[in-house]
Amino acid sequence: MKRATLVNWLLVLAVVTIAAVPLVFIGGEFGGADGIAAERIAADHPDYRPWASALFEPSAEVASGLFALQAALGAGFLGYYFGVVRTKRRLRRESDAPDGEG
Structure with missing residues (x-):
């Protein structure tokens, strides 16, 4: 197996691992930072407007779309x-190659 092919497969494995590990270990719903920040502000400063x-x-469907x-x-x-x-x-590599090799 070529080195480039091995590197590509290792990169794919790393991406899948990075995506799967949080899903496995964070059980429950992932709400994101926006909801947590709003809850924290409301708790720390109840009179904040x-x-x-x-x-x-937008609705949830439009926001998702x-x-x-964007992605x-x-x-x-x-x-x-x-x-x-x-x-x-x-x-550039082809133009730098000697005549007859590119």
Whole structure:
């Protein structure tokens, strides 16, 4: 097995492990930091009133869709970036190769 193939499989294993371990060991519902922060503020300062409010409060389905769209755009950007870098590197390597080898 090539070294690059081994590294790729080890990276996939690491990503799966990083994603699975919290799901296994955190039993229960994961609410995120926003809910915990709001509860803590309410407990520490019961007379606190927010000075700003959200302009748009989407439903849970819309919020989930917007999050998925954000993730897709980020993944597309990263994929494009790494593709450009890889192509530039390949073209540079081909242009630096002696005639007849590239």
